[in-house]
Amino acid sequence: MRVAVVSMDTVWTRDRPATRRTRRVARGLAARGHEVHCLCAQWWGGDLDQFEDEGVEYHAVTDGQAAGSFRSKLPFALRSLSPDVVHAVSVPPGHVTTAQTAAKVLRVPVVLDWWERDPERGSDRQYRKAASRADRVLTPSETVRTAVREHGAGDADVQVIPESIDFELVRSAGVDDRFDAVWARDLDGDANVGEFLLALAELRDRDWTAAVVGDGPARADAERMAADLRIDDRVTFLGDLTPAEFVPVLKGSHVFAQTATYEPFATELLWALACGCVGIVEYQAGSSAHELVEGLDRGRLVTTPQELADEIVACGTLPEWETNDGFAGFDHDDVHSEWVDCYEAVVDDYGWF
Structure with missing residues (x-):
């Protein structure tokens, strides 16, 4: 054709x-x-x-x-x-x-x-x-x-x-277990990464490490916010990653947070769910991310940073996975x-x- x-x-x-x-x-x-x-x-x-x-x-x-x-x-x-x-x-x-x-x-x-x-x-x-x-x-x-x-x-x-996504990459990639929670997206005006950082700040008395993946004009403000919240020693800003670099980080993490205010399709969330992460989505009217986790055992919907923090804690009881074959159809x-x-x-x- x-x-x-x-x-x-x-x-x-x-x-x-x-x-x-x-x-x-x-x-x-x-x-x-x-x-x-x-x-x-x-x-x-x-x-x-x-x-x-x-x-x-x-x-x-x-x-x-x-x-x-x-x-x-x-x-x-x-x-x-x-x-x-x-x-x-x-x-x-x-x-x-x-x-x-x-x-x-x-x-x-x-x-x-x-x-x-x-x-x-x-x-x-x-x-x-x-x-x-x-x-x-x-x-x-x-x-x-x-x-x-x-x-x-x-x-x-x-x-x-x-x-x-490349589901074969998900199956074959190694595991980078440095982080417990991950957030990923272009860091632009719709990223809303501050909600993730506020949720982590609620948990500063607990033992965790987190990564922010992505780059863009909002990155500097996010890094300052992490410092102001006194969690910058446990939040690593990794910048843009290729899929080959991104997938091992996801396979080694337990939770993926999605907070963007605008998202026609939440591709990074899809990668995370395929890698076995528990997907926690903060509902936003301009985002389709909730569609990927509605009715999913390893998915949660929240509306505030406090609820996001609570779900991060609650999801700690779920088993850790490195792949989720339920998303193989997105290959x-x-x-x-x-x-x-x-x-x-x-x-x-x-x-x-």
């Missing part, structure tokens, strides 16, 4: 969870033998209009981040590829509607991957138009599914395909199969019209 991925942004120009998802899906499809072309702003050096990376062929629609120029050139780029299906990302929405118009002329379906709505990069009207005109809308969670339906997507046209191969099934179904359905 020939797939045209429409995304002006890539991880090399805008490193965000949404662009990481797009790269992961594109590489996974290419590894399965599909022909994947990504129409984007040029991120590589030199005068080449195309650049291959990990089996994905990147096409420079524009030299840089020029939204208007990207939209004007996109139809010609799509026509030159003659794809079987168009995979468009939700931000910016103007590119989605342009892709939808071009795809209609080419008589091919459009699958919209909706990770989020960024109000700074499109109007509400544009997002509604993008959501309502897609042949299929894919979201990473039920929380995002609800949001996209509120933007006009039909209920039957929206499907959840979650993020994925990259299984989830990539869901993407392929979706593409094949939407192509077959499109032929009936």
Whole structure:
């Protein structure tokens, strides 16, 4: 199958969870033998209009981040590829509607991957138009599914395909048992890591060690907060870790805390649960993290740092695990199969019209 991925942004120009998802899906499809072309702003050096990376062929629609120029050139780029299906990302929405118009002329379906709505990069009207005109809308969670339906997507046209992990790595990795509790995420304005630190401060009279994994603009404030709470001698800020570095830390820990105020899909929590951690989620209206632990024996929902502290103590009675096979279905191969099934179904359905 020939797939045209429409995304002006890539991880090399805008490193965000949404662009990481797009790269992961594109590489996974290419590894399965599909022909994947990504129409984007040029991120590589030199005068080449195309650049291959990990089996994905990147096409420079524009030299840089020029939204208007990207939209004007996109139809010609799509026509030159003659794809079987168009995979468009939700931000910016103007590119989605342009892709939808071009795809209609080419008589091919459009699958919209909706990770989020960024109000700074499109109007509400544009997002509604993008959501309502897609042949299929894919979201990473039920929380995002609800949001996209509120933007006009039909209920039957929206499907959840979650993020994925390397479960073989979970099974084969070693164990780093330095920490009892772990928190992990990009340390940005939505991280809310202070809730985790406040919970730990409630337990300063107990024997524990903790790690904060991730980096970003909120890291310095978090480190100062740990010092102010007088727990900095037991909280280690590890910065960004690769999966190969992250998984042993999780396998050696007992508790993973999730406190972010915004999370379309809590990928770090998924890794932690697969590694046998007890997942304690502080419920937030803008986060889908609760979906991973609802009804789970090794999962807890809380609403305050005090409740988080209490659950850390209470979970100490649960056995320590290093893997949880209940999350094997989130392996990259299984989830990539869901993407392929979706593409094949939407192509077959499109032929009936």
